[in-house]
Amino acid sequence: MDIVSRGFSGRRSAEDAKLPPGQYLTTDFPVLSAGPTPHVPLDRWEFTINDGNQLLRKWDWESFRGLPSETITADLHCVTRWSKLGTAWEGVSLDTILAEVKTDASYALAHSYGDYTTNLPLKDLRNKQAWIAFRFDGKDLAPEHGGPARLLVPHLYLWKSAKWVRGITLMQQDKPGFWEGLGYHIYGDPWKEQRYSGDE
Amino acid sequence: MWRVGTVVALHDETATARTITLEVPDWPGHIAGQHVDVRVTAPDGYSAVRSYSIASAPNSDARVELTVERLPNGEVSPYLTHEVVAGDRLELRGPIGGWFVWRTEQTEPVQLIAGGSGIVPLMAMIRSRASAGNKSQFRLLYSVREPGAIFYRDELQTLSHDKCSVGVTYAYTRKSPKDWPRPPGRIDAALIATATWPSAFAPTCYVCGPTSFVEGATDLLIAFGIKRDKIRTERFGSTGERK
Numbered sequence: 001m002d003i004v005s006r007g008f009s010g011r012r013s014a015e016d017a018k019l020p021p022g023q024y025l026t027t028d029f030p031v032l033s034a035g036p037t038p039h040v041p042l043d044r045w046e047f048t049i050n051d052g053n054q055l056l057r058k059w060d061w062e063s064f065r066g067l068p069s070e071t072i073t074a075d076l077h078c079v080t081r082w083s084k085l086g087t088a089w090e091g092v093s094l095d096t097i098l099a100e101v102k103t104d105a106s107y108a109l110a111h112s113y114g115d116y117t118t119n120l121p122l123k124d125l126r127n128k129q130a131w132i133a134f135r136f137d138g139k140d141l142a143p144e145h146g147g148p149a150r151l152l153v154p155h156l157y158l159w160k161s162a163k164w165v166r167g168i169t170l171m172q173q174d175k176p177g178f179w180e181g182l183g184y185h186i187y188g189d190p191w192k193e194q195r196y197s198g199d200e
Numbered sequence: 201m202w203r204v205g206t207v208v209a210l211h212d213e214t215a216t217a218r219t220i221t222l223e224v225p226d227w228p229g230h231i232a233g234q235h236v237d238v239r240v241t242a243p244d245g246y247s248a249v250r251s252y253s254i255a256s257a258p259n260s261d262a263r264v265e266l267t268v269e270r271l272p273n274g275e276v277s278p279y280l281t282h283e284v285v286a287g288d289r290l291e292l293r294g295p296i297g298g299w300f301v302w303r304t305e306q307t308e309p310v311q312l313i314a315g316g317s318g319i320v321p322l323m324a325m326i327r328s329r330a331s332a333g334n335k336s337q338f339r340l341l342y343s344v345r346e347p348g349a350i351f352y353r354d355e356l357q358t359l360s361h362d363k364c365s366v367g368v369t370y371a372y373t374r375k376s377p378k379d380w381p382r383p384p385g386r387i388d389a390a391l392i393a394t395a396t397w398p399s400a401f402a403p404t405c406y407v408c409g410p411t412s413f414v415e416g417a418t419d420l421l422i423a424f425g426i427k428r429d430k431i432r433t434e435r436f437g438s439t440g441e442r443k
Contacts, residue, residue, distance in 0.1 A: 003204060003291055005240040007283040010248050011275045022249050024275065031411040031435050034299050036418035036428050080251055081237075114428065144415055182298035196296065 018075070019083050020190035026082040031144050034178065038113040038164050039143055047132065047149070048167040049101055056101055056170075061148070065134070067092045072131055074154035076161075077190035091133030091152055094125040105170035109177060110151050113164040118177035119186070120153065120160055122170065129155055132165060157188040157195070202239060202291045203227065205264065207284055213351040216270045217317060218281040219255060224292060227262045230254055232328035233301035233321045233406070236266065236294035240276055250276045253320040253408075254295065255352075257327035258304075264292070267351060269317040300406065300434045304332035309401045312340040313387075313417050315409020319351050321434065322408055326359065326366055338366040339403075341395045343387055343413065346375040369395035386413075392420045399425030408434040 015025050042061040049057040059067070072089040108125055111117045124130065133152040134141055141147030146163025153160045159179050180186050185194040193199060205222030212218050234254055241247040256265035270281040284290070302310065302325040310329075312322040319342055329338060344350050350370070360368035371391055372384045382391070397403040405426060407417050414435045421431055 003241060003289050004243050005279070005290070006288060008240045008242050008248075008279050010240070010242045010246045012246060024248060033433060033435065035433055036422055036431050037415055038428075081249055144411060179299075183296065 018085060020077055021193045023077055023081055023083040026084055029084060030082055032080060035114060037143050040113050040148055040164060042148055045148055051103060051105065051170045067096055076154060076158050079157040079159055079195050088137055089133045089152055090135035091131035093128065094130040095128065097132065098126060103170050105172055107171040107174045109169045109171060109175060110162040110165055111167050112162045113166050116162055116178050118160050118162050119175055119180055124153060129153065157190050160188055202293050205290050205292050207286050207288045210286060213267055214349055217267055217351060219265055219267045220280060220284060222264045222290060224262055224264055227264060230258055230295035231301045231303055232257060232324040234295035234297045236292045236296065239291040240279060248276050255320045255323050257324060257331045267320045300432050302328060304328060304334050307336055309337040309397050309403040311397050311403040311405040313407045314342045315413030316344060318409030322406055323352055339397055340366055340368045341371060342368065343371040343373060345373050347377050387417055389420055392424050402430065405431045407431060411435045
């Protein structure tokens with residue numbers, strides 16, 4: 001049962017209807033990171049896919065940028081409660097990245113420069129739901145927002161869209177990543193408000 | 201799970217920031233550095249939730265202090281800093297966060313770097329150290345716009361006069377006190393070199409403030425030789441509603 005806050009009227013907007021529960025709209029682009037921002041030179045950047053034992057695929061920046069890319073318009077929902085609507089990105093679809101990968105794995109652990117990790121069901125990376133994004137708003141992605149390239153999985157809370165992504169490990173069993181091991185939800189669907197472990 | 205906290209005290213830290221002391225009967229306890237979600241609800245059922253850092257040390261008397269900075273265009277912070285009076289009830293969820301925390305079992309040197317209201321979770325660490333009788337070596341580098349923007353001024357002053365306690369260095373970005381040796385400006389390499397633990401001490405560093413502040417300070421720490429994995433950060437964007 002909510003307690004009514006004496007004297008609070010709040011600010012409603014027409015955009016609220018487009019927001020998942022408990023979110024508010026922002027027009028700027030806040031930054032959330034657990035540590036220092038890595039600065040990754042493009043000539044040392046690489047992106048790999050492995051299954052925990054074996055390297056399956058590997059790209060350097062040039063071969064990665066040689067892959068077909070797409071423009072993406074996405075609504076972003078951060079677990080810290082801000083949402084930003086209609087953001088414009090360019091990136092390579094994970095469908096393209098995973099096209100030649102044969103696996104019976106059900107889960108993925110994305111890992112990043114700076115040692116961040118986050119876990120997702122592999123099916124959430126397929127079917128036009130996830131990208132490795134390298135441009136935001138028409139510009140190369142800034143380091144504080146995850147550049148040179150970040151995962152973009154907009155249907156989940158934004159911590160799943162790993163900044164500075166450098167690879168994906170395919171797994172048979174789910175394994176919590178960084179925030180998932182520190183009290184945040186294992187899946188993170190903003191529409192079900194799966195913020196913290198214990199949320200249904 | 202939402203808990204109900206009753207406002208038992210209010211204290212203005214600066215012209216724009218207020219500390220709210222809440223009594224939360226079923227408070228499960230917290231660790232310094234954690235935050236809470238606060239929910240306020242209008243009569244028609246519309247509600248808004250924001251996260252605020254806990255300023256108080258873990259304690260056994262079910263009290264939680266939050267320091268809230270009023271944002272010019274904020275939805276919740278003007279309410280919390282202007283409207284709320286003692287006896288009002290607020291809904292809280294938490295404590296939240298298991299990364300940007302300092303535990304009383306820690307013994308290594310600690311470097312705290314705060315920009316503006318980023319001091320709040322770091323103050324919880326300083327208070328937690330004091331209340332636990334922990335003897336870890338603490339230093340605080342606190343960047344503020346001007347002297348009037350300092351939170352917890354008297355308490356920090358008392359602490360910095362006690363040699364066994366916390367070394368506090370202020371950095372003023374816009375306006376410094378009279379006769380202050382350093383002209384107003386952002387934290388720079390020279391200040392990091394004089395006011396923070398050398399990398400040989402292997403301090404754990406906690407940096408909290410606006411995004412650009414945290415980016416600048418962490419780059420300086422790394423250039424100064426601090427290992428990346430010793431640096432923990434918490435940033436807030438220009439909306440400022442943490443975190």
